[in-house]
Amino acid sequence: MANRIVRAVRLLREDLQAARDRDPAARTTAEIVLAYPGLHALWSHRLTHKMWQTRALKLPARLISQFTRSLTGVEIHPGATLGRRIFIDHGMGVVIGETAVVGNGVTMFHGVTLGGRSMSHGKRHPTIGDNVVIGAGAKVLGAIWVGDGAQIGANAVVVKEVPPGAVAVGVPAKVKDRPKAAPEVDQCEDPAIFI
Known part of the structure; x- marks a missing residue:
């Protein structure tokens, strides 16, 4: 039990640090905790x-996720698998499928x-790799x-795979030449494409 608590606290701290590291407007930890x-x-x-991992808790998990959506404007299906140090800036209108x-x-x-782009059961939503930046209003659709x-x-509307380190822009998104190394957001040719 103590190990679970330690892991949970470590994860929460990582989430806070991700917001602090990636949002230049972040001023204090209290502001991040209360207003993000x-x-x-x-x-x-x-x-x-x-909760979603336990059959009897699937409905309560969905209800909590929908309540959270009403409070935050962010809808994340309980079945979605999210990694560590994710930062959702502003949040309003973000939807992450099951x-x-x-x-x-x-x-x-x-x-x-x-x-998703399919009504079939099974994998129908995207898999996003590590350290990916997804600009405002972008739609990444399908498996x-x-x-x-x-x-x-x-x-951008992305319906085809995007190679590591590549930049995808447009509707439908086209992959631009891959940079030699994946740049930081503030080092991009035109950082405005991400806002």
Whole structure:
């Protein structure tokens, strides 16, 4: 029991640090804890995802996730698998589907959808690699893979796989030449595409 508590506290601290590291507007830990809806949605998801693993708790997990959606504007299905150090900036309008998998260190801006393109059961949402940046309003649809360090431009509609370190922009999204190393957001040619 003590190990679980220690792990949970470590995870919460990582979430706070991710917000502090990736949001230049973050001033204090208290402000982040009290006023960041993306963080609240993430914390709620960590609880509902655990509940989702138990058949008898699936309905309560869905109800809590929907209540969280009404409070934060962020809808994360309890079945989605989220990594560590994720940062959802602003949050409003973010939707993450049931079979989505999101890696570690991912940054998402408002209006992002990780959605499906099929009504069939099974894997129908994207898998997002580590350290991916997904710009505001971007839609990543279907059981596709977005590689580590990739960047998805604002309002892009991604329906095909994105290689590691690549930049995908447009509707439908096209992959631009891959940089030699995945750049930080503030080192991109045009950082405005991510806002």
